[in-house]
Amino acid sequence: MNTLPPGDSPRAFRPNALLAPQLIQTVLATKRPVKRRWQKLGSVMEAVARQHLLDCGDGVRLTGMHSRQPASREPRGLVVLIHGWEGSHDSTYLYSMACQVFEDGWNVFRLNLRDHAGTHGLNEKLFHSARIAEVLNAIKAVQALDGNARLAVIGFSLGGNFALRVGLLGPAAGVTPLLSIGISPSIDPGATLRAIDNGPTVFKRYFLDKWRKTLDAKAEAWPGLYDFRDLQRYTSFVEITRRFVQDHTEYDTLEEYLATYTLTPPMLMGSPSPLAVLTAQDDTVIPIADFEGLGARGSVIAYDAPKRGGHCGFIENFALESWAEKRVTELLARL
Secondary structure, three states, X not given: OOOOOOOOOOOOOOOOOOOOOHHHHHHHHHHOOHHHHHHHOOOOHXXXXXXXXXXOOOOOEEEEEEEOOOOOOOOOOEEEEEOOOOOOOOOHHHHHHHHHHHHOOOEEEEEOOOOOOOOOOOOOOOOOOOOHHHHHHXXXXXXXXXXXXXXXXXXXXXXXXHHHHHHHHOHHHOOOOOEEEEEOOOOOHHHHHHHHHHOOHHHHHHHHHHHHHHHHHHHHHOOOOOOOOOHHHOOOHHHHHHHHHHHHOOOXXXXXXXXXXXXXXXXXXXXXXXXXXXXXXXXXOOOHHHHOOOOOXXXXXXXXXXXXXXXXXXXXXOOOOEHHHHHHHHHHHOO
């Protein structure tokens, strides 16, 4: 049920014309010099950040970076941020958002998913996208560490899917965010896989290369346990995922696996806790058709889908300011 008051219409995203193309937006999402920018603005988030190893139950351990507000400042609450596939707590888009919400007065925890941020040797079993239970347990551990009951969750791309699932599944597990925000979230993972296969070659090569490298890192971390040589020959993202699911997960088929984290507009609008979705109509990785029927109704307190923005981009100008960060600031202010 929607527990937040309605807000004013959001300021439209109108990027500088030279920055508007989808490819530029997507590249800037990961290549902006955000640390230099935030240092110039006087951010102290990185200076106070502390790394933590979280006990997530059943022997699972995840890592992340925790930044608290200074003692002189009462925090507004805790924001947990979740990166996209093959990202980390240090990913450009996530780091910049973390600085923004920290400057807005929130404590921040930048969570690393299993087998991300160089943690391939931390847990024996492989990462896959159905592992929502350990993410919920990680957030419980972060809340206990932070001591703050006021929680918001923000995720990007695959992390956006995780964030929305926290809002959907968390209340039944004892995790109830005031708001969960998905930015460029992959809500129909099957459509995302097909979009990568059928989209620009540069994106397909990028994702395949990322996956091959993480498989190599996992095999190196656990000598003799994993052999991914057969997977390395695939050039289709759909087919490499299908073979990965069959050989290395508890699911019998790709379709069964994808169903565990496929989200639909009715599911989102019927969430037991408030959600928000920000995506772009020109995102070649996340088809806008996935969101057909979604609106700011029910538990979805905001659904913004500007024509431009690319994948996790939303860069407005040559000062490299992010419209998504400003929009999140507006949403969190309503809490």
